[in-house]
Amino acid sequence: MGEVVGGFGIYVHWPYCSAICPYCDFNVRRDRGGDHGDLLDAIVADLSGQANRIGTRGARSLFIGGGTPSLLQPRDVARLIAAARAAVGLDEDAEISLECNPEDRARFADFHAAGVTRFSLGLQALRAPGLLLLGRRHSVREGLEAVERAAATGARVSIDLIYGRDGQSTEDWRGELSEALALGIEHLSLYQLTIEAGTPFARAVARGRMHALDAERGADLYALTQELCEAAGFPGYEISNHARHDAAQSRHNLVYWRSGDWIGVGPGAHGRITLDGGRTATCAYADPQAFARAVAERGVGWERTEALDQAAIAAELALMGLRLREGVDRRRWAALSGGPNAAQLAQLIADGFVIATEDAIRLTPAGRPLADRIAAALLA
The missing domain is CATH 3.20.20.70 (Aldolase class I)
Incomplete structure (x- = not known):
């Protein structure tokens, strides 16, 4: 792969x-x-x-x-x-x-x-x-x-x-x-x-x-x-x-922050994996005994899996990536969902909370404590 x-x-x-x-x-x-x-x-x-x-x-x-x-x-x-x-x-x-x-x-x-x-x-x-x-x-x-x-x-x-x-x-x-x-x-x-x-x-x-x-x-x-x-x-x-x-x-x-893939192993562990070209969220049974039974019966401890659509993948990319000083890869965001809300982005740039370059969208020092709120605005 x-x-x-x-x-x-x-x-x-x-x-x-x-x-x-x-x-x-x-x-x-x-x-x-x-x-x-x-x-x-x-x-x-x-x-x-x-x-x-x-x-x-x-x-x-x-x-x-x-x-x-x-x-x-x-x-x-x-x-x-x-x-x-x-x-x-x-x-x-x-x-x-x-x-x-x-x-x-x-x-x-x-x-x-x-x-x-x-x-x-x-x-x-x-x-x-x-x-x-x-x-x-x-x-x-x-x-x-x-x-x-x-x-x-x-x-x-x-x-x-x-x-x-x-x-x-x-x-x-x-x-x-x-x-x-x-x-x-x-x-x-x-x-x-x-x-x-x-x-x-x-x-x-x-x-x-x-x-x-x-x-x-x-x-x-x-x-x-x-x-x-x-x-x-x-x-x-x-x-x-x-x-x-x-x-x-x-x-x-x-x-995690760059929205890569990882497998989550053990009770209650979450994962994100690419399968057949799509991104899948996994969640294991939280109870150790239930987890062990699932592994014995099915080979994995997953309680549930979910195929993520493009909007959900973009939301995770923004929520996690904006936490990084390097910011979010702008081309990757655009390929997933068309990119951030343009009007909100312009306002956040004017307010001094966001910097946007050709390659990335990242938070200023003033924007970092507001990361979750800014991500929500850019995803609106």
Whole structure:
């Protein structure tokens, strides 16, 4: 099969966590110490089942996320990597990422030996009150030690931080982010705290026990984040992601943002694949047992698939691509749906939110915090 525009990657979802964080609305389960060997077997079989449908393609990235996949043993991670390579194919220099909690830092060297080339560390905060609020189990010292251990392996290292936390002042965030930028790593993912429906945080806000970040303050904190990162040599290549240089950018997430193809493997995983000239969305059963049964019965864990029409593909291209500093390929958008709404585009350019060249449509610094609203306007 020819190369897919936007690249091709593999996402593997491990749903278990030692504890469920109060802000999280992902498909996760509390790990109560049971034997999850059947699920691991099902994920390996799902990789083969999907490969039978799409063929061997050669993935530029494998991302093992969750949940907390660093709860797995290194031999299990090695098995997943080997299964992906054998069934679907991995490029020789493929980026192989593992999401990790700092509590699992003693296994980092063994994960690297198993084939992991990039650690994505869920620090989330560098202040004790922030860690307590976010329900994290590690201390500040343990988080910093995790960064050191990951870096010592020679793999690439990225850390996640959540800002805009209830009670966090502007100066608190300035100090915390400045410390993170001085850690000697190459990549940071910096997310404003969002209150997701159905989470403990959403219930706390509804009861008046916690305050959600308002739009004005969110914009101020976002501007400060961009200012500090730019000054430290970490430009934002995506709205929430910063890299010291191009090679440190998340190769896997770029597949999403550039609307490439990826297979989603594991409970609740989503995928986008090109089949017979069309683009298909896949979604696996969220429940681990239901997922494993589906794999045993049908070869794949998909609960549903959907053939996407040109309008839906264009909408995803715009929503994801406008998050990138490079913007959306204008010719690709035009080929899908005729391109953006011309009147809206002209107005957004005049207002200073969008830049349009012959090749791309991208957001200005003023437009980036409004990415979703701007995408909706351009798709109207």
